[in-house]
Amino acid sequence: MNAPLPPGALNAPASAHLASPGLLEAPRAQRQADVVQALRAVLPAHALLWQQEDVVPYECDGLTAYRTTPLCVVLPETEEQVAAVLRACHRLEVPVVARGAGTGLSGGAMPHERGVTLSLAKFNKILQVDPVSRTATVQCGVRNLAISEAAAPYGLYYAPDPSSQIACTIGGNVAENSGGVHCLKYGLTVHNVLQVRGYTIEGEAVTFGSRALDAAGLDLLSVIVGSEGMLAVTTEVVVKLVPKPQLARCIMASFDDVTRAG
């Protein structure tokens, strides 16, 4: 539960602080109050966490050696809220760190101590599985394995399989261009995604790729995939599905000399 803001924090509009010189150097508590106040205007109360005990669970990702707490954590439930959060943070010059499941091992979802952590955990719906076009349309917070589970009744699955697939999200997979053992045959995330929709840091809606096998113009899909969330916040992804093999066998071979393994 969030307690009321610090005394005096609500007296002046955020824009008043913006107008002052040295905004970025403002004391952290004042900065936090400004940001929380701005985000309260665009989010329901339960979607905004800023008390220390509420934000501590977000202090690191899988790279647990590094930890810090953000000014606040937002958990939007609609794309309009994502866009509004980004617009407000952009106006206040607040860094935003997107977060999926927080399983990343490179510290990508580690908070910025003077920034906002944008959790996409509520974007967890599988919107469509189309066995004819062999595609699935999913929100960014859907777990990797959940896609294959939803496609299983059609004899299909989503090939990229990071070992964290039980927990990691497709939005995180897109940001990290994640792969797993199936990638030796089917390629990485970038080879298995048709379309990515999301929002720029200014809150502008963007679409990369298309539902077709190719999209006109520059191939920006392969720019967004692997961009570590730096170019846009992904909200929805169209992925390719592949047929389950009729038979799968594990084999192990050993070679005395690595050159003979080729």
Ligand SMILES: Cc1cc2nc3c(=O)[nH]c(=O)nc-3n(C[C@H](O)[C@H](O)[C@H](O)COP(=O)(O)OP(=O)(O)OC[C@H]3O[C@@H](n4cnc5c(N)ncnc54)[C@H](O)[C@@H]3O)c2cc1C
């Ligand atoms: C046990 C274990 C095994 C793993 N095995 C593998 C493996 O086999 N292969 C592999 O590639 N990785 C592996 N990983 C790393 C990790 O699981 C992947 O990188 C995964 O894609 C991260 O997904 P996430 O949802 O947890 O993202 P997070 O950790 O939350 O975020 C990762 C990055 O993506 C960004 N991001 C997240 N969601 C969005 C979004 N919606 N829009 C924009 N940016 C976003 C974040 O800002 C951050 O930069 C493993 C991790 C663990 C803990």
